[in-house]
Amino acid sequence: MAAPWAHRYAQRTKTAKSSIIRELLKLTQRPEVISFAGGLPAPEIFPVERFLEACQQVLTTNPSIALQYGPTEGYRPLRELIVAHMARYGILATVDNILITSGSQQALDLIAKLLINRGDRILVESPTYLGALQAFDLMGAEYVTVPTDADGLQTSAMEQALRSGPKFMYILPNFQNPGGTTLSRERRDELVLLSDKYGIPIIEDDPYGQLRYEGEHIPPLVVLDRTNLLRDNGYLLGNVIYLSTFSKVLAPGLRLGWIVAPPDVITHLVQLKQSTDLHTSSFTQMVAYEVARDGFMEEHVKLIRRVYKERRDAMLEALHNYFPPDVSWTHPQGGLFLWVTMPPGIDTMKLLDTALRQDVAFVPGEPFFPSGQETGSHMRLNFSNAQPEQIREGIRRLSIAVAHELEHCAAATVGVNA
């Protein structure tokens, strides 16, 4: 039953995409379901002891700061820790380049508020992170898409896309969500040059950058961007806004992410954040600082890499063993996801229905494309949450559902041809 004043809604909600994921996550709460659907970290390796000590520390030494209102920019020691942490990856920033956000999703909301007017076109990879599409949709974005291959977005298709005048580019260079692909060094160099040539900023979303299981680290776009003017080790100008998060390296339940941008951009984002939620929890920021400090986070990331690499390998092997030859998938060098492409004609929404009857779940490809776009027949599989034996069993179950759909599809084709 709708409110009597429901006609007053600003029509910013689109049910389709988010409801798919939401209904899915509800179904996958049944304990017998093996879920490859969410992007959930492995809870077994949350550093719980360290969190306990951190809470103790924060509440005994600094309770009146931890439980009080705090500055919108974020807790200064945590911003300093982020500066030091990013310097290991070649990102030279000062605290004035950092804004703490309530998870990376809020960074996307703030950037949408900063940059998008109704009808503005945003350049995105196809497919791209559905949470970004949701945040941009909310401010009335339209999209220009650029196709991706095993080396990430195809820069050869960029000039044409850029000439259509997008407001900004939204790029996930490392172990992309949902594709699992990584943008090559050559394409990164090309991209920052194109950004400068056309005067179109890049939003670089890098939640998984540290979770590389093979191959060499490739510098982020914010490092390759030569338009940054460095001063006192911080950058003053630049075409790249860089986003990252503690969700994948500490714990997503904290809801802590950050934005790196020139100070002038940060000033505007701070104002927008003030209207959005005043500031991110002082308590979780201080706890995260106590957990991460003294090199703990870097050590903990090594453990995460070991555990997730094993799970990725288990999934790749199971796919190889169980899946039919006309199904293909990406080989992610890191991150949390891989992307499966089914033969044309398979509807992965229907496949999901069949899969859930086999007690296994995934996310169909459709919500990762801007609405109205050709989506093909895909599914996103997460390999960080389930344990290796569950992964093998889940892929076995999924292969039964896939075989069933392929048969059904073939039968339907025969039916149509008859």
Add this chain to the structure above:
Amino acid sequence: MAAPWAHRYAQRTKTAKSSIIRELLKLTQRPEVISFAGGLPAPEIFPVERFLEACQQVLTTNPSIALQYGPTEGYRPLRELIVAHMARYGILATVDNILITSGSQQALDLIAKLLINRGDRILVESPTYLGALQAFDLMGAEYVTVPTDADGLQTSAMEQALRSGPKFMYILPNFQNPGGTTLSRERRDELVLLSDKYGIPIIEDDPYGQLRYEGEHIPPLVVLDRTNLLRDNGYLLGNVIYLSTFSKVLAPGLRLGWIVAPPDVITHLVQLKQSTDLHTSSFTQMVAYEVARDGFMEEHVKLIRRVYKERRDAMLEALHNYFPPDVSWTHPQGGLFLWVTMPPGIDTMKLLDTALRQDVAFVPGEPFFPSGQETGSHMRLNFSNAQPEQIREGIRRLSIAVAHELEHCAAATVGVNA
């Protein structure tokens, strides 16, 4: 120095209002300043021991839920606790009526996203909470204002305001921020009838409702609204969306608030929240639940009332003792603020400058009015944060600044007349 692509901003930031408060809060961090500026709770009475136990409890029994992604609606036991808590105030809701938000400020952001299209008029009290104006401004709101007196907004001026077709009304009935006034029972009854007659929903913001220091509790608008259809103790329809928060009764550093609305409205708000920050920290929600449960919060609120009543009384007495007779102020029956009206001609922005030189701070009245409106000459004083002796000393210092400005103003008037 602005980013080379600064011309791409969507022009949603307005520097004036927020920067006043922000610069203020920076100045007031000097330890010698007595600040009546923020809306900060008293940190001495944060229930720190209880928080320590709660963290211990949550992290030893439920770490893999507390540190993991959670549902957008919020942690179910906390929503159930809110239902039970609100029932004491006559608000009959079920969990399906509740959405947990990252503080009340986020509730305002989500409501702006749900209801405001650029150019929509919003009916607000004059003056009103500046954070609401900021959140509504961001979505392009215009305003219709209704004047307030000692009994809250003047319902006699409502019909005309409503005929101009506002999208919704934003009302703070209890111990209003910044006015400190309380809407009378008669006016509340009138307001819900008007809402129904014109089909214009009410956003009822009630962060301080429990902090009453004198007089009788008055039912909230959501209770008086007869258009709610009750079913199984929850409400299905209604013209009122009710907002409240844990910030004033537990701790603002958690950033936890909630929205009460018909389930259909909650469904839309959940979708908007998903694009905004996925969900509020699982950890802080579970800690807040452990702290608040078993009647602790209700007991703790009694302590807060005792402490704040003493501070309010100290401020009222000091104002009476120190302030000149041509300055007037409200007598709040609860909450955190009172509102001072200066003789015409006094510029409270200039007064703030003088006050800061006396090491005392307040918020000038201007940002509490929609921009471009007649603002008069006011200041908002907070009495919850400073201790009684500091309050007396701070009001003494402020009276020196006031006397100085009055003299200066009189001299200027003489100068003009000469």
